[in-house]
Amino acid sequence: EDQVTQSPEALRLQEGESSSLNCSYTVSGLRGLFWYRQDPGKGPEFLFTLYSAGEEKEKERLKATLTKKESFLHITAPKPEDSATYLCVSPSATNKLIFGTGTLLAVQP
Amino acid sequence: ETGVTQTPRHLVMGMTNKKSLKCEQHLGHNAMYWYKQSAKKPLELMFVYSLEERVENNSVPSRFSPECPNSSHLFLHLHTLQPEDSALYLCASSQDRGNTQYFGPGTRLTVL
Numbered sequence: 265e266d267q268v269t270q271s272p273e274a275l276r277l278q279e280g281e282s283s284s285l286n287c288s289y290t291v292s293g294l295r296g297l298f299w300y301r302q303d304p305g306k307g308p309e310f311l312f313t314l315y316s317a318g319e320e321k322e323k324e325r326l327k328a329t330l331t332k333k334e335s336f337l338h339i340t341a342p343k344p345e346d347s348a349t350y351l352c353v354s355p356s357a358t359n360k361l362i363f364g365t366g367t368l369l370a371v372q373p
Numbered sequence: 374e375t376g377v378t379q380t381p382r383h384l385v386m387g388m389t390n391k392k393s394l395k396c397e398q399h400l401g402h403n404a405m406y407w408y409k410q411s412a413k414k415p416l417e418l419m420f421v422y423s424l425e426e427r428v429e430n431n432s433v434p435s436r437f438s439p440e441c442p443n444s445s446h447l448f449l450h451l452h453t454l455q456p457e458d459s460a461l462y463l464c465a466s467s468q469d470r471g472n473t474q475y476f477g478p479g480t481r482l483t484v485l
Binding site for chain 1: 377379415416418429461463464465470471472473474475476477478479481
């Protein structure tokens with residue numbers, strides 16, 4: 265069964281304290297791995313798409329990496345405005361998006 | 374307007390009311406989606422339209438009725454809803470199914 269699992273469920277960091285969010289996937293024939301950011305009461309905002317193991321993408325303090333079984337979202341020197349829920353998503357072979365349950369990140373000043 | 378827009382942003386309705394949610398995408402995409410997001414739950418896919426044809430209906434109650442008059446517009450017609458239908462309703466679009474989806478800001482629906 266296609267599945268996307270994110271950990272931890274929640275993460276609290278101090279401003280400037282770097283860390284990583286994990287996404288494990290079991291999707292046959294990976295056709296992409298997407299990362300989104302979602303603020304409370306708003307729609308998910310697209311961050312990155314990764315297609316192959318070894319690929320990396322960066323945006324400001326965020327860097328996403330991909331292996332054959334996992335993806336990591338590295339947050340370097342986070343700021344309070346980085347607080348949000350981060351979603352990991354992958355399309356199944358039938359083109360249905362499989363969503364992880366998300367990691368709720370809180371960055372304290 | 375750019376991206377994906379949704380109106381209204383907030384809606385309060387009684388169980389006997391009829392209302393509609395509207396979504397418009399300005400990205401030239403050919404697939405559009407409705408999702409439901411309840412508190413502390415993952416997004417639940419409701420409907421998928423590809424080239425204006427409904428291609429997926431995930432066991433959604435008939436009190437939710439989608440309409441896709443063209444590739445840029447998507448509606449969700451609501452009637453005789455239940456309090457448990459209160460949630461954030463999100464619209465998204467993509468170029469072909471299975472590709473990156475871009476989401477609208479959502480409609481916060483409260484059913485009294």
